Amino acid sequence: MAKVSIVVPVYKVEKYIENCIESLVSQTLREIEIILVDDGSPDKCGEICDVYAARDNRIKVLHKKNAGVSAARNDGLLQASGEYILFCDSDDWMEKDACEKLYSAATKSNADIAIGDVYMAYDSGEKKAVKFYENEFCIEDRDRIDDMIRADIYRTYCVNPPKEGVAFGYGGPWNKLVRREMLLDNEINFDLRVKGVFDDILYTAYILYNAKRICYIHENVYNYRMVASSITHSYKPNVIEINNAIFCCWNEFFEKTGNKDKYLKPFYACVMRRLEEAIKLYFVNDKNEKALSERIKELKRVVKSEPYKTAAQCVDVKKISKKQRMLAVMIKYHLIFMVMFIKNFR
Template sequence: MEPLVSVIIPIYNTEEHLSKCLDSVLNQTYKRLEVILINDGSKDNSLEICEKYKSADSRIILIDKENAGVSEARNDGVKCSSGDFISFIDSDDWLDNNTFDEMLKIALKTDADIVMSGFYINNEPHMEYSGRYIITNQSETLNLCYKLEKNYSTGVCNKIFKAKSLKQYLYFDKDIAIGEDMITLTNCILNSKKIICYEKPFYHYIRWSGSTVASFSPKMVTCALAHQKVINIIGEKRITKELKYLIELRNSLFCYDYLCKAIKFGYLNRRIITTLQNEIKGNIRKLIDSKVLSGKRKYIIFPLSYSYIFCGFLAFMNKIRIKH
């Protein structure tokens, strides 16, 4: 019998994108799926859309619950799952229709615990595709996920996990709002015997104006805690100098991006701003030496990271610019 794939989809107020997401899953060329929808207290018509799809396809399991965040929703989905493999998709993203067919063939051929694929961001491939896959060890996989360019992402969505090996590690920390899946993925990698990295993109990440990454929330500061937890999980004996550098650089880059968003949206809570500034200051040389930041962003990094008043001035000027 073909293996069962559990597809876990947490849903919160994504009515505009939900049908495309669900269609992309239900129309997969690989049919033996268990599709677990977790409506996390949506206030729009997401629940009605889920119920409509559930009535038309017996493969769907629908969980309707009060809002508790994406981590709790994913955890509920994992508990409910009975598949041989587990996959995740965000409800505003979508998949190519041959995703599970191709990834499962590789997983079964190689007896891999995790298969990672390339992905698209707003329909643009994130890396070049050579038509090959590579078998990697834990250290190599972590480097491939945490490097800043042409990576396999530190999220769980463009991957399939063998349930027998990893279901117990597919737990998401509800106290981490940004980077919770990064902690989960790192745990899974460190408990895998064989991992496959397949460059071909299947997963479509969509960045739209209402998404978490396109706005600002004070919960974004938990990103710094997530990166520190990752370093602790890997441990001083296992972490390489290169990997630690990548994780710290990545954390500083995210915090710099969140600080800029806080200013853009006029959020000037001193504790939040100071927390982000401290994370940047600790690795400011790494940011300046990196090729990721533009010249303009490097130019203002010192006043932005050391002066709360300067942040307030930029927020004020941005507010004036918007009004005019």
């Protein structure tokens, strides 16, 4: 049995896929398997994956009809046989000793999850080290794990951030080595209802909640590529539908854990963030062809509905961005139509 299974969803990353795979086959921990899930990629990604599989018998390639990143990750997880699971995005790459360091940390402490730090990698070649917590730790205490979940829901709720401030990506799956047995026993995977948005953050909430022991090390294990044309910035006419699915999934999580009161404040901050995203990706997006009056009516309907209405009233404004504070004030005083005329939201 492999010590680590690395699952890589692959779609339209012909420019980057070889760099990603090279970083995996070069891992200093040799007892690994690499599962490349070709999610119906229309470019040459599938062919490139097959070439590497022919060279290295640790590589499995799964070709499938396009169904999105969540389904691809789930399909890869079903094929995995390793003691631990690690996810890697196909436009990113891992440090060569990532598996070794994470696996060593996990096995030495008998942890269900081992977490490392990352680099933000730019096209210019610059790399910025990102630290998630001020101190290394190995914990079993449920209150501290709950604090980690709160930071996963909304990052400003991190209780022991590094000196430089809270990091991005507390919910990212790519720096977290997870015991496969725990995933199987608790039937944890990526939720298809949220269409590849927030699925990683929900996944992280469930693994944190079900873990008995979690360790964190100050080792940069992953390179997160900052791509300007990310899908998260494109026009999304179904963003409100996706938001509703996200909120539904969070409510299911709260019900399963029985800790809703502990998570409500970060959840309200999450709702305001999702509203800000909806405005940028839909309501004021240049590709939205609906009349201005129609969009204003629709936005008013949205902010009068739950959980937006309660979030605007109850959110801790110290924990959210200036734009989100502005939105909360507009909702409270029924001035939300003004957002359409504020260039900042474009």
